[in-house]
Amino acid sequence: xxxxxxxxxxxxxxxxxxxxxxxxxxxxxxxxxxxxxxxxxxxxxxxxxxxxxxxxxxxxxxxxxxxxxxxxxxxxxxxxxxxxxxxxxxxxxxxxxxxxxxxxxxxxxxxxxxxxxxxxxxxxxxxxxxxxxxxxxxxxxxxxxxxxxxxxxxxxxxxxxxxxxxxxxxxxxxxxxxxxxxxxxxxxxxxxxxxxxxxxxxxxxxxxxxxxxxxxxxxxxxxxxxxxxxxxxxxxxxxx
Amino acid sequence: xxxxxxxxxxxxxxxxxxxxxxxxxxxxxxxxxxxxxxxxxxxxxxxxxxxxxxxxxxxxxxxxxxxxxxxxxxxxxxxxxxxxxxxxxxxxxxxxxxxxxxxxxxxxxxxxxxxxxxxxxxxxxxxxxxxxxxxxxxxxxxxxxxxxxxxxxxxxxxxxxxxxxxxxxxxxxxxxxxxxxxxxxxxxxxxxxxxxxxxxxxxxxxxxxxxxxxxxxxxxxxxxxxxxxxxxxxxxxxxx
Amino acid sequence: xxxxxxxxxxxxxxxxxxxxxxxxxxxxxxxxxxxxxxxxxxxxxxxxxxxxxxxxxxxxxxxxxxxxxxxxxxxxxxxxxxxxxxxxxxxxxxxxxxxxxxxxxxxxxxxxxxxxxxxxxxxxxxxxxxxxxxxxxxxxxxxxxxxxxxxxxxxxxxxxxxxxxxxxxxxxxxxxxxxxxxxxxxxxxxxxxxxxxxxxxxxxxxxxxxxxxxxxxxxxxxxxxxxxxxxxxxxxxxxx
Amino acid sequence: xxxxxxxxxxxxxxxxxxxxxxxxxxxxxxxxxxxxxxxxxxxxxxxxxxxxxxxxxxxxxxxxxxxxxxxxxxxxxxxxxxxxxxxxxxxxxxxxxxxxxxxxxxxxxxxxxxxxxxxxxxxxxxxxxxxxxxxxxxxxxxxxxxxxxxxxxxxxxxxxxxxxxxxxxxxxxxxxxxxxxxxxxxxxxxxxxxxxxxxxxxxxxxxxxxxxxxxxxxxxxxxxxxxxxxxxxxxxxxxx
Numbered sequence: 001x002x003x004x005x006x007x008x009x010x011x012x013x014x015x016x017x018x019x020x021x022x023x024x025x026x027x028x029x030x031x032x033x034x035x036x037x038x039x040x041x042x043x044x045x046x047x048x049x050x051x052x053x054x055x056x057x058x059x060x061x062x063x064x065x066x067x068x069x070x071x072x073x074x075x076x077x078x079x080x081x082x083x084x085x086x087x088x089x090x091x092x093x094x095x096x097x098x099x100x101x102x103x104x105x106x107x108x109x110x111x112x113x114x115x116x117x118x119x120x121x122x123x124x125x126x127x128x129x130x131x132x133x134x135x136x137x138x139x140x141x142x143x144x145x146x147x148x149x150x151x152x153x154x155x156x157x158x159x160x161x162x163x164x165x166x167x168x169x170x171x172x173x174x175x176x177x178x179x180x181x182x183x184x185x186x187x188x189x190x191x192x193x194x195x196x197x198x199x200x201x202x203x204x205x206x207x208x209x210x211x212x213x214x215x216x217x218x219x220x221x222x223x224x225x226x227x228x229x230x231x232x233x234x235x236x237x238x239x240x
Numbered sequence: 241x242x243x244x245x246x247x248x249x250x251x252x253x254x255x256x257x258x259x260x261x262x263x264x265x266x267x268x269x270x271x272x273x274x275x276x277x278x279x280x281x282x283x284x285x286x287x288x289x290x291x292x293x294x295x296x297x298x299x300x301x302x303x304x305x306x307x308x309x310x311x312x313x314x315x316x317x318x319x320x321x322x323x324x325x326x327x328x329x330x331x332x333x334x335x336x337x338x339x340x341x342x343x344x345x346x347x348x349x350x351x352x353x354x355x356x357x358x359x360x361x362x363x364x365x366x367x368x369x370x371x372x373x374x375x376x377x378x379x380x381x382x383x384x385x386x387x388x389x390x391x392x393x394x395x396x397x398x399x400x401x402x403x404x405x406x407x408x409x410x411x412x413x414x415x416x417x418x419x420x421x422x423x424x425x426x427x428x429x430x431x432x433x434x435x436x437x438x439x440x441x442x443x444x445x446x447x448x449x450x451x452x453x454x455x456x457x458x459x460x461x462x463x464x465x466x467x468x469x470x471x472x473x474x475x476x477x478x479x480x
Numbered sequence: 481x482x483x484x485x486x487x488x489x490x491x492x493x494x495x496x497x498x499x500x501x502x503x504x505x506x507x508x509x510x511x512x513x514x515x516x517x518x519x520x521x522x523x524x525x526x527x528x529x530x531x532x533x534x535x536x537x538x539x540x541x542x543x544x545x546x547x548x549x550x551x552x553x554x555x556x557x558x559x560x561x562x563x564x565x566x567x568x569x570x571x572x573x574x575x576x577x578x579x580x581x582x583x584x585x586x587x588x589x590x591x592x593x594x595x596x597x598x599x600x601x602x603x604x605x606x607x608x609x610x611x612x613x614x615x616x617x618x619x620x621x622x623x624x625x626x627x628x629x630x631x632x633x634x635x636x637x638x639x640x641x642x643x644x645x646x647x648x649x650x651x652x653x654x655x656x657x658x659x660x661x662x663x664x665x666x667x668x669x670x671x672x673x674x675x676x677x678x679x680x681x682x683x684x685x686x687x688x689x690x691x692x693x694x695x696x697x698x699x700x701x702x703x704x705x706x707x708x709x710x711x712x713x714x715x716x717x718x719x720x
Numbered sequence: 721x722x723x724x725x726x727x728x729x730x731x732x733x734x735x736x737x738x739x740x741x742x743x744x745x746x747x748x749x750x751x752x753x754x755x756x757x758x759x760x761x762x763x764x765x766x767x768x769x770x771x772x773x774x775x776x777x778x779x780x781x782x783x784x785x786x787x788x789x790x791x792x793x794x795x796x797x798x799x800x801x802x803x804x805x806x807x808x809x810x811x812x813x814x815x816x817x818x819x820x821x822x823x824x825x826x827x828x829x830x831x832x833x834x835x836x837x838x839x840x841x842x843x844x845x846x847x848x849x850x851x852x853x854x855x856x857x858x859x860x861x862x863x864x865x866x867x868x869x870x871x872x873x874x875x876x877x878x879x880x881x882x883x884x885x886x887x888x889x890x891x892x893x894x895x896x897x898x899x900x901x902x903x904x905x906x907x908x909x910x911x912x913x914x915x916x917x918x919x920x921x922x923x924x925x926x927x928x929x930x931x932x933x934x935x936x937x938x939x940x941x942x943x944x945x946x947x948x949x950x951x952x953x954x955x956x957x958x959x960x
Contacts, residue, residue: 028270030317035268039426043342044608061609066680066719069572072337073428075315077270084808085895092549094814097312097430102283104927105848114895122889128524128825129541131889141886148879152896155875159868166861169842169851171927175805175834175900176872186279188313188430190337200546207824207891238718239546284848301849306920306959309812325655328564332789334574344687345608354655362649368585368764369781371649381646388639392656395635399628406621409602409611411687415565415594415660416632440786447584447651478958479786508750510797515748519906523822552817553908555795557750577792577910582763666759668793668910670817 011223016216019209021112021182022081024216026224031074031191033059033227039070056227063231068240071192074225078187078217083114085179086210093197096189103174103183107164112182113153120208121145129205152178194221195232196239203237251463256456259449261352261422262321264456266464271314271431273299273467279310296467303471308480311432314465318427318457323354325419326450333437336429343414343423347404352422353393360448361385369445392418434461435472436479443477491703496696499689501592501662502561504696506704511554511671513539513707519550536707543711548720551672554705558667558697563594565659566690573677576669583654583663587644592662593633600688601625609685632658674701675712676719683717731943736936739929741832741902742801744936746944751794751911753779753947759790776947783951788960791912794945798907798937803834805899806930813917816909823894823903827884832902833873840928841865849925872898914941915952916959923957 014026037055038047040062048055062070082090091098119135121142126132136142156176163173189197198221200206202214222229232240254266277295278287280302288295302310322330331338359375361382366372376382396416403413429437438461440446442454462469472480494506517535518527520542528535542550562570571578599615601622606612616622636656643653669677678701680686682694702709712720734746757775758767760782768775782790802810811818839855841862846852856862876896883893909917918941920926922934942949952960 028275030268030270030315039339042339042424042426044346045341045348045424065609065685067609069337069339073317073339073426075270075428077313083895084899088804088808088811091808091811092818097309098812099279099282099309099313101285102848104851106284108285116892120892122892123887124884124889128822129545129547131824131891136888141888144886145883145888148883149896152872152876152879156872156898159872163865163868164844166864167843168856168861168865169844171851172836172840172842175803176869176898178876178896178898179804179901180895184282184285186282186313188315190428205545239720305849305925307849323655324568324659328568328571331568331571332578338572342608344611356652360652362652363647364644364649368582369785369787371584371651376648381648384646385643385648388643389656392632392636392639396632396658399632403625403628404604406624407603408616408621408625409604411611412596412600412602415563416629416658418636418656418658419564419661420655445785479960508755510748510750510795519819522819522904522906524826525821525828525904549817549819553797553819553906555750555908557793577789579759579762579789579793581765586764588765664762664765666762666793668795670908 011220014220016219018082018212018216020115020117022083022114022213023079024213024220025079026076026220027079027186028077029075029224031225033225035074036062036070036191036225036228039073040067051227059227060231060234063228063235063240066240068192071195071228071240072190074191076189076191076194076220076224078189079184080187080213081182081184082213083179083209084181084183086207086213087183087185088179089201089207089210090187090213093189093193095193095196096187098185098187100185101183103177104171107170111157111160111177113157113178114180114182114209115146115149116209118142122208131205133208149180153180191221191225191228192240195228198232199237199239251460254460256459258322258452258456260355260357262323262354262453263319264453264460265319266316266460267319268317269315269464271465273465275314276302276310276431276465276468279313280307291467299467300471300474303468303475303480306480308432311435311468311480312430314431316429316431316434316460316464318429319424320427320453321422321424322453323419323449324421324423326447326453327423327425328419329441329447329450330427330453333429333433335433335436336427338425338427340425341423343417344411347410351397351400351417353397353418354420354422354449355386355389356449358382362448371445373448389420393420431461431465431468432480435468438472439477439479491700494700496699498562498692498696500595500597502563502594502693503559504693504700505559506556506700507559507666508557509555509704511705513705515554516542516550516671516705516708519553520547531707539707540711540714543708543715543720546720548672551675551708551720552670554671556669556671556674556700556704558669559664560667560693561662561664562693563659563689564661564663566687566693567663567665568659569681569687569690570667570693573669573673575673575676576667578665578667580665581663583657584651587650591637591640591657593637593658594660594662594689595626595629598622602688611685613688629660633660671701671705671708672720675708678712679717679719731940734940736939738802738932738936740835740837742803742806742834742933743799744933744940745799746796746940747799747906748797749795749944751945753945755794756782756790756911756945756948759793760787771947779947780951780954783948783955783960786960788912791915791948791960792910794911796909796911796914796940796944798909799904800907800933801902801904802933803899803929804901804903806927806933807903807905808899809921809927809930810907810933813909813913815913815916816907818905818907820905821903823897824891827890831877831880831897833877833898834900834902834929835866835869838862842928851925853928869900873900911941911945911948912960915948918952919957919959
């Protein structure tokens with residue numbers, strides 16, 4: 001019966017395309033809002049068979065009062081493809097598990113590099129920690145941006161392939177590749193740590209690119225644990 | 241298909257009685273030996289559809305060389321009942337999640353207290369860290385042990401109930417209860433941290449009582465991830 | 481110069497008596513408010529030589545916006561003596577390090593047991609998570625409480641000593657001892673995790689006894705990192 | 721007196737130059753071999769005033785039997801400058817704290833890029849996980865390597881600066897920069913987690929570049945905690 005509950009809660013779709021070559025896919029999951037309730041109710045040696053109004057109240061109480069441990073018994077496993085500069089922020093979330101593609105060990109047939117969409121080429125506006133997302137207005141500057149970043153990608157990619165070809169070790173050939181390069185990884189994370197991630201990364205001061213991933217992850221969280229998600233919203237979207 | 245694999249790997253039985261009133265129950269799980277392989281193979285951007293000989297070799301290589309992260313993507317959720325003196329050791333395993341019955345909030349109708357089996361009443365033999373399990377030989381001493389510990393339980397239990405009855409707060413009535421008292425908790429833990437637990441607790445220098453729990457947990461680990469378990473055995477049962 | 485700063489910030493006294501036999505002692509420390517500032521300013525590749533107004537603003541900004549990592553570079557080491565029922569709550573704070581006296585290995589000459597002060601014998605009032613501290617009014621009930629808990633301690637202590645005397649292993653003799661028993665431990669914790677502890681334990685819904693420890697720890701935090709402490713207060717005393 | 725011990729153990733030098741532009745500097749520390757002993761001896765409610773032969777035996781026993789927690793009460797704080805591809809490996813060590821320079825917030829006046837020394841330009845030899853360090857023999861290939869990686873750095877650097885100049889946001893200008901770029905960070909880590917780092921990174925299968933950092937860190941560990949270091953060596957340099 002546990003398993004019916006769980007399988008029911010795997011959302012469809014569980015796969016989201018992000019940016020130009022990236023994606024987020026939920027590949028495994030256990031837990032539910034009911035599991036949060038029952039993990040909390042262990043304190044009272046009692047259990048619920050199904051979600052009712054009192055459960056909604058309890059989940060809201062837990063979030064509001066930072067009683068975070070009951071959320072740790074729901075666990076998500078994702079497969080993700082993202083640019084290196086995004087993963088560098090992501091892997092600072094230490095209460096979770098990562099395995100990533102290694103450019104020491106693996107030479108991809110084709111490397112993908114992130115190119116921002118036309119409307120996402122932005123100016124430097126605002127102060128650190130409070131940047132304002134403002135599109136570059138001058139179309140010429142956009143052209144310059146495109147032409148130039150792609151020129152770097154072309155040069156770096158060509159040279160990387162050439163160095164491999166003449167027998168240079170992969171681990172020191174790859175050092176020329178830009179942080180716009182896409183990489184792939186597995187991420188296993190419990191709902192508490194996931195909430196922390198969403199709180200910090202689906203937030204206006206997070207960089208636009210990681211925010212796109214955080215939006216997809218929040219959507220998957222909302223679909224699997226709708227009551228917990230709403231409690232998170234209601235309490236001000238703080239880490240717990 | 242992922243789910244077939246996973247459901248297939250939930251062992252039957254998943255519930256073990258431990259000591260006189262305790263138990264270990266595996267209530268949820270995701271992962272498999274194949275998931276370990278595929279988490280490791282993310283490094284090479286490759287995947288396996290099923291376990292073959294090369295997978296066995298890879299898992300052994302990972303354990304032997306302490307490449308532990310691929311084991312973190314398999315996650316177990318247990319429900320456990322154990323004496324407080326056992327849980328005090330258990331909850332020192334920090335890379336995992338706990339929710340426990342609270343005697344501040346809950347007064348059980350009947351409290352269970354651990355009484356060792358006849359053959360488990362042991363003498364003080366050996367040095368700290370290298371105790372030798374040696375049964376008390378004198379049957380009279382066993383009788384004394386039984387009569388006396390049960391006398392403490394009786395007095396403490398009676399007084400606890402009486403204090404509650406006259407209106408004393410649960411949180412300061414419970415302070416008289418002995419560490420032999422059984423408690424219940426939920427434990428969510430990944431396979432890496434589980435291996436660490438087994439390595440330290442299903443071991444001759446661990447106290448007999450926690451070892452009984454660790455044996456059951458090792459059995460459940462072995463049934464769900466037999467190749468990983470064998471690699472752990474082969475490599476000398478060290479933490480990874 | 482780093483060391484002058486640090487030594488200056490070791491408060492005097494660094495030792496507080498808690499409850500009837502307990503204590504908290506700060507035995508080592510590195511860091512300061514200035515270290516928080518400079519850890520944050522690594523982002524900008526800049527550093528401050530001393531605290532000024534802008535530093536105060538930055539620390540408040542960090543706390544308010546849950547930019548918690550700069551607080552992790554200040555680390556405290558405490559020596560603590562507390563009843564087992566208190567340490568059971570304490571050791572659930574996993575992002576920190578513990579070493580504790582072991583009753584498997586060590587038989588104290590004299591065991592201390594917690595007896596609440598006269599004014600701390602409280603009734604059961606309020607709901608779980610929102611208990612109201614209300615003294616028992618009837619002096620007779622207080623007498624009953626005292627007489628009875630001390631009777632449990634006396635019986636348990638006598639029997640424990642007797643079981644040891646006849647050669648029972650320490651590890652199964654100690655199981656009769658009540659959770660009121662005092663134990664000792666070393667606790668190493670960074671300022672972020674310390675703030676989390678204070679937020680949850682120096683709080684009206686925490687049990688009175690652990691709150692007394694949390695008050696002392698907050699006092700030591702305030703003396704060593706006054707600006708960070710004030711930012712924590714101002715922002716609503718939330719975990720970060 | 722604690723402080724004399726501690727100050728005495730800050731090694732001179734505490735700063736090591738690594739690779740062409742990197743460094744490791746120990747900027748703060750508490751603990752000592754004696755602190756490991758005393759953290760372990762808390763189990764027995766006993767303490768040592770100074771290191772003697774029995775302490776050496778105890779430390780070796782702890783390492784050999786993976787009793788790792790006493791090593792967590794010694795804490796190091798480093799300042800480090802390293803290429804991004806090195807820090808990407810480094811920041812996977814989750815039981816420690818990091819604050820890093822941010823290219824979203826900060827544009828350096830001059831960016832440093834890693835160029836391997838002449839004798840470190842190596843071929844692709846061996847299998848993943850068991851690479852053999854073998855210098856490229858053909859001097860012409862070395863010339864090609866140098867010319868080409870520096871060409872990528874030149875193009876990426878020029879374009880990065882140009883994009884900033886025309887007003888592109890730093891956070892999307894920096895995406896062209898290669899992972900050879902140097903960055904700076906603060907790392908706070910306890911001795912247990914440090915041993916884990918050394919075990920995995922000062923090891924023949926680690927990439928040469930991170931190994932250079934791990935060698936310096938091991939040297940600083942050895943100078944501050946010589947007995948613990950020797951026990952780590954003796955026991956086979958495993959993680960604990």
